[in-house]
Amino acid sequence: xxxxxxxxxxxxxxxxxxxxxxxxxxxxxxxxxxxxxxxxxxxxxxxxxxxxxxxxxxxxxxxxxxxxxxxxxxxxxxxxxxxxxxxxxxxxxxxxxxxxxxxxxxxxxxxxxxxxxxxxxxxxxxxxxxxxxxxxxxxxxxxxxxxxxxxxxxxxxxxxxxxxxxxxxxxxxxxxxxxxxxxxxxxxxxxxxxxxxxxxxxxxxxxxxxxxxxxxxxxxxxxxxxxxxxxxxxxxxxxxxxxxxxxxxxxxxxxxxxxxxxxxxxxxxxxxxxxxxxxxxxxxxxxxxxxxxxxxxxxxxxxxxxxxxxxxxxxxxxxxxxxxxxxxxxxxxxxxxxxxxxxxx
Amino acid sequence: xxxxxxxxxxxxxxxxxxxxxxxxxxxxxxxxxxxxxxxxxxxxxxxxxxxxxxxxxxxxxxxxxxxxxxxxxxxxxxxxxxxxxxxxxxxxxxxxxxxxxxxxxxxxxxxxxxxxxxxxxxxxxxxxxxxxxxxxxxxxxxxxxxxxxxxxxxxxxxxxxxxxxxxxxxxxxxxxxxxxxxxxxxxxxxxxxxxxxxxxxxxxxxxxxxxxxxxxxxxxxxxxxxxxxxxxxxxxxxxxxxxxxxxxxxxxxxxxxxxxxxxxxxxxxxxxxxxxxxxxxxxxxxxxxxxxxxxxxxxxxxxxxxxxxxxxxxxxxxxxxxxxxxxxxxxxxxxxxxxxxxxxxxxxxxxxxxxxxxxxxxxxxxxxxxxxxxxxxxxxxxxxxxxxxxxxxxxxxxxxxxxxxxxxxxxxxxxxxxxxxxxxxxxxxxxxxxxxxxxxxxxxxxxxxxxxxxxxxxxxxxxxxxxxxxxxxxxxxxxxxxxxxxxxxxxxxxxxxxxxxxxxxxxxxxxxxxxxxxxxxxxxxxxxxxxxxxxxxxxxxxxxxxxxxxxxxxxxxxxxxxxxxxxxxxxxxx
Numbered sequence: 001x002x003x004x005x006x007x008x009x010x011x012x013x014x015x016x017x018x019x020x021x022x023x024x025x026x027x028x029x030x031x032x033x034x035x036x037x038x039x040x041x042x043x044x045x046x047x048x049x050x051x052x053x054x055x056x057x058x059x060x061x062x063x064x065x066x067x068x069x070x071x072x073x074x075x076x077x078x079x080x081x082x083x084x085x086x087x088x089x090x091x092x093x094x095x096x097x098x099x100x101x102x103x104x105x106x107x108x109x110x111x112x113x114x115x116x117x118x119x120x121x122x123x124x125x126x127x128x129x130x131x132x133x134x135x136x137x138x139x140x141x142x143x144x145x146x147x148x149x150x151x152x153x154x155x156x157x158x159x160x161x162x163x164x165x166x167x168x169x170x171x172x173x174x175x176x177x178x179x180x181x182x183x184x185x186x187x188x189x190x191x192x193x194x195x196x197x198x199x200x201x202x203x204x205x206x207x208x209x210x211x212x213x214x215x216x217x218x219x220x221x222x223x224x225x226x227x228x229x230x231x232x233x234x235x236x237x238x239x240x241x242x243x244x245x246x247x248x249x250x251x252x253x254x255x256x257x258x259x260x261x262x263x264x265x266x267x268x269x270x271x272x273x274x275x276x277x278x279x280x281x282x283x284x285x286x287x288x289x290x291x292x293x294x295x296x297x298x299x300x301x302x303x304x305x306x307x308x309x310x311x312x313x314x315x316x317x318x319x320x321x322x323x324x325x326x327x328x329x330x331x332x333x334x335x336x337x338x339x340x341x342x343x344x345x
Numbered sequence: 346x347x348x349x350x351x352x353x354x355x356x357x358x359x360x361x362x363x364x365x366x367x368x369x370x371x372x373x374x375x376x377x378x379x380x381x382x383x384x385x386x387x388x389x390x391x392x393x394x395x396x397x398x399x400x401x402x403x404x405x406x407x408x409x410x411x412x413x414x415x416x417x418x419x420x421x422x423x424x425x426x427x428x429x430x431x432x433x434x435x436x437x438x439x440x441x442x443x444x445x446x447x448x449x450x451x452x453x454x455x456x457x458x459x460x461x462x463x464x465x466x467x468x469x470x471x472x473x474x475x476x477x478x479x480x481x482x483x484x485x486x487x488x489x490x491x492x493x494x495x496x497x498x499x500x501x502x503x504x505x506x507x508x509x510x511x512x513x514x515x516x517x518x519x520x521x522x523x524x525x526x527x528x529x530x531x532x533x534x535x536x537x538x539x540x541x542x543x544x545x546x547x548x549x550x551x552x553x554x555x556x557x558x559x560x561x562x563x564x565x566x567x568x569x570x571x572x573x574x575x576x577x578x579x580x581x582x583x584x585x586x587x588x589x590x591x592x593x594x595x596x597x598x599x600x601x602x603x604x605x606x607x608x609x610x611x612x613x614x615x616x617x618x619x620x621x622x623x624x625x626x627x628x629x630x631x632x633x634x635x636x637x638x639x640x641x642x643x644x645x646x647x648x649x650x651x652x653x654x655x656x657x658x659x660x661x662x663x664x665x666x667x668x669x670x671x672x673x674x675x676x677x678x679x680x681x682x683x684x685x686x687x688x689x690x691x692x693x694x695x696x697x698x699x700x701x702x703x704x705x706x707x708x709x710x711x712x713x714x715x716x717x718x719x720x721x722x723x724x725x726x727x728x729x730x731x732x733x734x735x736x737x738x739x740x741x742x743x744x745x746x747x748x749x750x751x752x753x754x755x756x757x758x759x760x761x762x763x764x765x766x767x768x769x770x771x772x773x774x775x776x777x778x779x780x781x782x783x784x785x786x787x788x789x790x791x792x793x794x795x796x797x798x799x800x801x802x803x804x805x806x807x808x809x810x811x812x813x814x815x816x817x818x819x820x821x822x823x824x825x826x827x828x829x830x831x832x833x834x835x836x837x838x839x840x841x842x843x844x845x846x847x848x849x850x851x852x853x854x855x856x857x858x859x860x861x862x863x864x865x866x867x868x869x870x871x872x873x874x875x876x877x878x879x880x881x882x883x884x885x886x887x888x889x890x891x892x893x894x895x896x897x898x899x900x901x902x903x904x905x906x907x908x909x910x911x912x913x914x915x916x917x918x919x
Contacts, residue, residue, distance in 0.1 A: 059593050059594070060591060060593050062591070063593070164496070170515075207464075207488070207491055208464045208488070208490070208491075210491055211491065211496065212491050212492065212493055212496070213491065215589060215590075216574070216589055218574060334515065334517045335517055337515065337516075337517075338487055338515070338516040338517035338518060338519075339464075339465070339467075339487030339488040339489045339490075339491075339492075339516070340487055340488075340517070340518075341466075341484065341486075341487065341488060343484060344484055344485075
């Protein structure tokens with residue numbers, strides 16, 4: 001009995017000590033998108049660095065912005081966001097520069113992602129702020145049975161041969177951008193008023209050529225199959241390609257010669273982080289083949305380490321950037337989408 | 346000890362009573378709760394089906410109205426475009442009809458005639474704007490050919506109805522409909538040549554429909570509707586609806602994991618409660634029904650869910666619960682009282698037995714036992730009584746043995762006379778008595794003469810018989826209150842109480858001697874023995890038993906020696 005009491009006491013004290021140790025462990029707070037930090041990945045990091053990691057998931061750029069600006073709650077150490085958003089966070093003074101020496105795994109990345117100057121949003125004033133992690137291009141998905149040769153231009157979306165056999169994504173920003181590319185405009189993210197007016201007319205023409213505009217990926221897949229669509233603007237990129245193939249469609253993926261829009265999600269360290277070393281260890285860890293390799297396998301997303309079938313090394317990629325006037329683009333797009341005729345702009 | 350048993354038994358009975366009434370109460374209460382919840386689930390399912398039916402009804406009404414309007418002659422005129430002027434007039438008349446329809450149905454937000462030509466250009470359009478009807482015309486008419494409700498309806502044969510999925514209307518300039526969730530009900534309008542000419546479409550306001558449905562639902566019911574992917578279309582919190590519009594998926598399967606099979610088309614309806622599935626429906630009662638939508642539409646459906654707080658369902662069980670608690674308390678008190686009464690009644694015969702046992706062990710007196718009972722206590726009482734009897738009989742034989750032993754210890758086994766030990770006891774007693782009251786007494790010592798010769802001549806058996814006969818003769822000669830004892834061998838002692846003179850004693854001694862010397866026939870032989878008798882008197886010859894016996898012995902010796910010397914004197918010389 002006395003022995004039991006003693007062992008109980010020892011146990012309690014042991015527990016308390018353990019709790020103390022657990023409390024004493026460093027906590028890394030991560031703000032990420034679903035699929036970027038799966039529990040097994042997090043656990044392995046915790047084991048290796050003897051820290052505790054708290055991951056908060058967000059499902060939209062707005063939610064991410066709101067979390068970063070939350071007055072209450074924990075201060076995050078690292079976040080994942082696309083290049084356009086990174087520029088916004090940098091402008092708001094929410095990021096801390098990174099030390100390339102602490103990120104040896106960046107040397108494993110494809111040349112495309114190591115050419116930092118070519119990707120707006122990674123560097124600011126000559127210092128590294130964001131490290132590419134995963135990306136998705138917005139190419140053209142086409143029915144291989146209706147195309148003997150893969151389409152090579154964005155302008156195929158306007159081709160009257162495919163009238164009502166085209167699907168487009170319901171989004172003002174991207175539609176203006178890729179129409180600008182198709183129209184040979186060099187700066188699709190910074191349109192002049194005149195360019196915009198011209199693109200409105202082209203988008204009305206596109207509206208008349210498409211069957212409809214989709215929003216959800218599964219909606220796009222269903223429309224594609226049910227209406228024997230010839231080609232679609234693949235807003236969800238290779239993920240959408242996979243789901244179409246799973247649904248039985250014989251589809252191909254084309255990167256137009258004008259270039260392809262793409263989002264690129266990067267890891268960055270917050271200005272509020274009190275553990276810069278640990279934060280950068282996390283970012284470096286994310287670029288390990290075993291971790292980055294999970295992106296294609298589990299999420300159908302491309303990583304920055306290995307070349308993907310859909311994006312050839314020489315292909316022209318336009319990483320998303322903040323557009324000149326998103327609200328105006330959206331307002332114009334709403335009119336186009338609603339069916340306003342050319343004369344009402 | 347007995348009161349301890351009483352308390353224990355009463356406690357046990359009371360605990361049984363309380364437990365049984367408590368368990369019965371609890372079972373009744375939980376059965377009642379289960380019934381309430383199951384009834385609530387049934388109600389919710391019925392109500393959810395009712396919601397679906399009402400939605401369907403509203404859609405069918407809109408479909409009927411669309412069909413009705415489609416049959417107007419002006420529709421054919423507009424679709425077939427018989428000259429510009431009549432078509433213009435027909436459009437105006439249609440606009441009036443549409444406005445009338447809109448005014449009649451507050452849940453209609455738009456009534457339109459859309460042409461198949463010109464990328465689905467609207468031909469006649471009347472919107473609800475701020476609750477009033479507003480005709481949209483001229484350059485404000487829009488091309489709608491890229492909307493599913495247009496191209497899907499145009500693909501339908503005449504007389505069919507298209508019904509869109511529920512969604513937020515993003516058509517800018519749609520007035521009241523803009524930004525509001527709703528659905529389209531449309532019917533195709535073929536041209537006279539059979540080609541698709543256009544469609545008549547009515548825009549239904551979901552909020553209005555749901556508002557009516559909600560108003561008809563019992564208070565506390567929360568209404569949820571999700572599309573076939575699970576996206577919430579109706580939710581008590583409007584911010585949770587149409588999440589996909591903002592690039593977020595807020596799914597019913599995530600909020601209510603149990604609904605997953607409905608979306609996998611494995612189930613058509615589902616009811617669960619926090620009482621039976623606390624994991625899936627903590628604190629709630631809910632029912633979900635999958636409802637196909639549209640006619641001939643590709644496998645489209647909505648899932649309607651109604652949720653009610655479990656507490657609200659169980660509220661009506663509270664008064665019953667309280668009454669059950671009161672009843673359980675009352676029954677517990679009764680159980681305690683009955684337990685005490687029963688325990689006492691059961692212990693009474695045991696107490697009787699215990700008392701009988703203790704009094705028997707003290708007094709050996711048998712008491713009245715409850716032997717007439719037929720139960721175990723009766724058996725015990727009967728056994729106890731038998732045991733008492735056995736003990737009593739054993740005790741009696743023990744006393745007899747003791748008496749016999751005591752007799753043997755104080756009597757001579759041959760003659761049955763008192764032995765020397767008993768004689769001396771009596772002598773001592775008499776001495777003590779006489780020392781107090783001064784009463785005199787005499788001790789006689791009798792010794793047989795020539796007994797040795799009898800023994801030698803006739804054997805010990807004969808000798809023994811002689812001794813017995815002498816003993817009898819001595820007893821016959823003295824008074825009943827006197828004591829005759831055998832000293833051993835052929836010597837006897839006699840204790841005579843009373844005041845004797847020497848003469849009177851001499852007479853008695855003669856009488857004794859004569860009695861002894863009378864001839865006796867033993868085993869067919871005539872024998873004669875004599876006796877020498879000496880005596881001593883208290884207090885004259887001694888004050889102790891030894892003195893008195895010794896004196897009598899001496900006197901006897903004198904007598905014997907005198908007779909052998911030819912002198913006959915039985916009296917001691919002084």
